[in-house]
Amino acid sequence: MAVEAENANFSLSSLWYDKRNRAIVLQIITVSIFVWFVYQIVNNAVTNMENQGLNPGFGFMSQIAGFNPTSPEFNLTSFDVNSSTHGDVFVLGIVNTLLISFVGVILATIVGFVVGVLRLSNNLLIKLLATTYIEVMRNIPLLLHIFIWYFGVVLFLPQLMGALPEGGRGVTGINFLGLDMIFMSNRGINFPSPVLEAGWQVILIAFIAAIAGIVFLSKWAKKRQDETGQIFPVLWASLGLIIGLPILAYFIAGQPVSWDIPQATRFNLKGGASMPGHMMGLLMALVVYTGAFIAENVRSGIQSVSHGQTEAAFALGIRPNVTMRKIIIPQAMRVIIPPMTSQYLNLTKNSSLAVAIGYPDLVNIFTGVSLNQTGNAVEIIALTMLVYLTISLTISIFMNWYNKRVALVER
Amino acid sequence: MNFKHLLAAGAAVAFSASVAQAGTLDDVKAKGYIDCGVTTGLAGFASPDDQGNWAGFDVDFCRAMAAAVLGDASKVKYTPTTGKTRFTALASGEVDVLARNTTWTFSRDTDLGFEFVGVNYYDGQGFMVKKDLGVKSALELDGASVCIQTGTTTELNLADYFRANNMSFTPIVIEDNAEARQNYESGACDVYTTDRSGLAATRVVLSDPDAHVVLPEIVSKEPLGPLVRHGDNQWGDIARWTLNALITAEELGVTQGNIGEMASSNNPEIRRLVGAEGDLGAMIGLDAEWAMRAVAAGGNYSEIYERNIGPNTPLQLARGVNALWTQGGILYSPPFR
Secondary structure, three states, rough: OOOHHHHHHHOHHHHOOOHHHHHHHHHOOOOOOOOHHHHHHHHHHHHHHHOOOOOOOOOHHOOEOOOOOOOOOOOOOOOOOOOOOOHHHHHHHHHHHHHHHHHHHHHHHHHHHHHHHEEEOOOHHHHHHHHHHHHOOOOOOHHHHHHHHHHHHOOOOOOEEOOOOOOOOEOOOOHHHHHOOOOOOOOOEEEEEEOOOOOHHHHHHHHHHHHHHHHHHHHHHHHHHHHHHHOOHHHHHHHHHHHHHHHHHHHOOOOEEEEOOOOOOOOOEEEEEEEEEHHHHHHHHHHHHHHHHHHHHHHHHHHHHHHHHHHHHHHHOOOOHHHHHHHHHHHHHHHHHHHHHHHHHHHHHHHHHHHOOOOOHHHHHHHHHHHHHHHHHHHHHHHHHHHHHHHHHHHHHHHHHHHHHHHHOOO | HHHHHHHHHHHHHHHHOOOOOOHHHHHHHHHEEEEEEEEEOOOOEEEOOOOEEOOOOOHHHHHHHHHHHHOOOOOEEEEEEOOOOHHHHHHHHHHHEEEEEEEEOOOOOOOOEEEEEEHHHHHHHEEEHHHHHHOOOOHHHOOOEEEEOOOOOOHHHHHHHHHHHOOOEEEEEOHHHHHHHHHHHHOOOOOOEEHHHHHHHHHHOOOOOOHEOOOOOOOEEEEEEEEEEOOOOOHHHHHHHHHHHHHHHHHHHHOOOHHHHHHOOOOOHHHHHOOOOOOOOOOOOOOOOOOHHHHHHHOOHHHHHHHHHHHHHHOOOOOOOHHHHHOOOEEOOOOOO
C-alpha cells in the first residue's frame, strides 16, 4: 500500500510540493527561459540581417582596409596602407590595446604603491597630499580625466613646428638636452629607434645571460645571507648586470645597432619612433585614475597586517623601511592582490575609451572605422568582445596564480 | 485576449527592428512626427541655436518632409548622429530618414542596405591649412599630420590620394567635428580634411578664419544626399520626391511667397506640383497638396540654399555645380508627371 501511495504521489503535484523535485524543476525552467532568450536574440539578429540584405560572415577580414589608422612612427605591426587588410587592422588594434594596458598597469601599480604607503606616513603633510590625491582623482569620471589630460595638458604643450621668419618652419617643441634626438610637443614624444644590423643577436644573448646571472646571483645572495647574515646589494648588482652586459656586448660586437634619429621635415619629424600625444593623454589619465584606486587597496592591505608585526620587527632592531619591505608588504599582498586584479581588469577595459581622443586601439580602429567601412557590425563586435574577454581572463588567471603563491600557507 | 495582445506587442517591441522596416509612413503618421538623423552640429547644415531649435540646409529637408507627410513642418524630432553612429541609427529604425550630408557610395547603397533618394549637395573633399605654412597645393603635404573625422569616406579618400601621389601622412582620427577643430587649432595637426562645404562651415567658427586657407584641390566626388532604409519603397519615394519637389519648384519659379497663388497658374506642371491637377499625391500615399506644403515650409531649393549656406551667409558657398541644369549646374529633377 505504502509503495502504491508513493507512486500515486509521484504525480504532477509532487514536482512542486516535494522540495528536492521543486529545486530541479525550477532550475530546468530557468535554464529553458535563458536558452529561449538567447535563441530569440540570435534568431532576431540573423532574421533581421537577412531582411536588410546583409550577409554575415568573416570574408571582410581579408579585404584591403584602404585607410590609414596610424602614423609611420607609431606603427608596431608594420601596417601598410597599400596592402593591409581589415584583419591587419584587427591585429594592430589588439597590439595597441595590449601596449596601453601593459604600460598602464605597470605605471599604475608603481603610483598606487607609492601613494598607498605615503598615505600611512607619519608626516602630516605627505599624508595629506596622498589623501587629497586619492580622494580627488578617484572621484572624477575617467572620461573627464582623459579630456583634461589630452585637451587641457597635452594639447597645450609647445607646438612641434613654428613658422620661421623667412617663411620656413623649424622645430619649436621641447628638445631634450639640446641633443636634437628627443623632442616633445603637443603631437607627442619623438625619439630615436634602433636599427638592427648583422650581429645584433650578440646583444640579445648578453641580455639573456644577464637575466640568468641575476637569477643565479639572487639565489647565491640569499643562501649567503642565510648562512652568514651578510646582506649582498642584489638590486644594484642586478641593475649593473642588465645594463652593463648588453652595452659591453654592443661594443665587442662592433656596434651592430644604429639609430634612426627623428629629422625635421616641412611638417613633422620623420624617422625614429614616437609616442603620440593621444597616447600620452590616455596613459596619464588611466594611470592617475587607476593609481588612486590601487593606492587605497595598498593602504587597506598594509593596515590589515597586525601592528604587532611592526613592533616585533622594531624590537629586533630592523629599520622602518626594511620592516615595510620585508615584513609588512609581503603579508599585505594577500589582501592587496584580489582587489588589485579587478583594477587591472578595469584599466584594460577602460582603455577602450581611447576612442574619445583618437588613440588607435581595438575599439577605435576596428570596432569604429572597420565596422563603418564594412558594415559587418555583429561579427566585428563579437570579435572585439572575444578579444577583451581573452585579455581579461588571462589577467585573471595570472593574478589568481600569483595570489595562490602569496597566500597564507595553512598547515 | 487583451493580455495576449499585450504580450505580442511586448515581443514585437523587444525583438523586432523589422517591424519598423515596413510601413514607415504608417508608423510616422501614428507617432505624429518624423525622426530625422542630423549631424551633431555643423554650421549651415544642421545646428541648434541658443534656444535648441535646429536650423540648416539638412534640417530644412526634414522640415519639408514633415510638412509633406504630416502637414506641419515642426513635427520633426532631430536625432544628432556622429559619422560612426549614423548608419546604425538608420538601420535599426531609430531614425526614419538620415539627412546628414552623407556621401552616396556604391557599398552604402547596396551592402549596408540603404537607399539614397537623391543628391541635395554636390561636394568634394578638400584640405584646409594655416596660411602661414605657405602651402599652395595639396601635393606639398607629404609628411603632414592630418585631422580626420572617423567613420567617413574622407578617411578612404585621404589614404587613396596620398597613396596615388606616393606621399605619407600621420592621421589624427577624431570622433566629431568639434574635437577635430580643437586639435587643428592647437596645432596637433597641420591639415584638416573633410568635404569642402564642411571646411567652409568649420572655417567660419575658427578664432581667426582669415588665417586659414582651403587648398584648391578637390580629391573626391562627394554627392551628399538624404537616405532611408532599403525595403520600404513607398517611404523612399516620399523622400525622393520631396527633394525633387523642392528642386522642381525652383526650376518653375515657385517660391514660399507665391506658392499660395500657384493653384490658379496656367502652367500644367506647376498645377500638378501643387496638386491642383492630377493626383500625384495619392500615388505615394499622401494627399494632393503634399508638395505645396513641402515648398511652403521652407521655400524651394534655392531659398533653402541661400538662407543657410549661400553667398550671403557666413559660409559663403557659391552655387557652382549645385546650380540648376538650366543655369550651368547639374541639379536636375525628373518631371512631375
